[in-house]
Amino acid sequence: MPFSPLEQFSILNIIPFNFFFLDFSLSSISVYCLIHIAIIITFLFFTKEKDYSLFHPWVYIFNSLFRLILNLIIDNIGLVGLNYFNIILSLFCLLLIFNYSSLIPYSFTLTAHLGVCLTLSFTI
Numbered sequence: 001m002p003f004s005p006l007e008q009f010s011i012l013n014i015i016p017f018n019f020f021f022l023d024f025s026l027s028s029i030s031v032y033c034l035i036h037i038a039i040i041i042t043f044l045f046f047t048k049e050k051d052y053s054l055f056h057p058w059v060y061i062f063n064s065l066f067r068l069i070l071n072l073i074i075d076n077i078g079l080v081g082l083n084y085f086n087i088i089l090s091l092f093c094l095l096l097i098f099n100y101s102s103l104i105p106y107s108f109t110l111t112a113h114l115g116v117c118l119t120l121s122f123t124i
Contacts, residue, residue: 009112029116032108036097065093091120 015026046058069089073081095111102109110116 009109011113028108029110029113032101032110033116036094036101036110040093040097065089087123091123095120 010028012028013025014028014031017024017026043058044062066089069092070085073085073088077084098110101107102111
């Protein structure tokens with residue numbers, strides 16, 4: 001049976017858990033979020049190894065992202081915006097991984113859901 005391209009937008013409950021009237025189920029969105037956060041943490045872990053030189057490709061990619069976000073914050077917000085550097089860098093990396101993973105055919109698209117986008121926008 002061929003799969004429909006619209007199946008990437010369906011949210012499935014994997015482990016249902018209800019507490020009184022609240023639904024704390026482990027759904028496909030939360031599983032994909034945990035997988036993407038694990039990818040980001042392993043990427044950051046491997047770029048902080050002491051054996052890598054400054055010109056290693058992983059370290060170079062992370063330093064380029066770091067400098068890009070730093071220059072964007074200084075240009076747009078000013079030096080006062082450096083207080084928010086960690087949250088902006090984290091959100092940028094998270095959205096970058098979310099959007100790159102949604103380019104895989106028939107994969108789950110996290111940023112296409114309104115709830116995920118609203119949750120990420122309310123963090124700022």
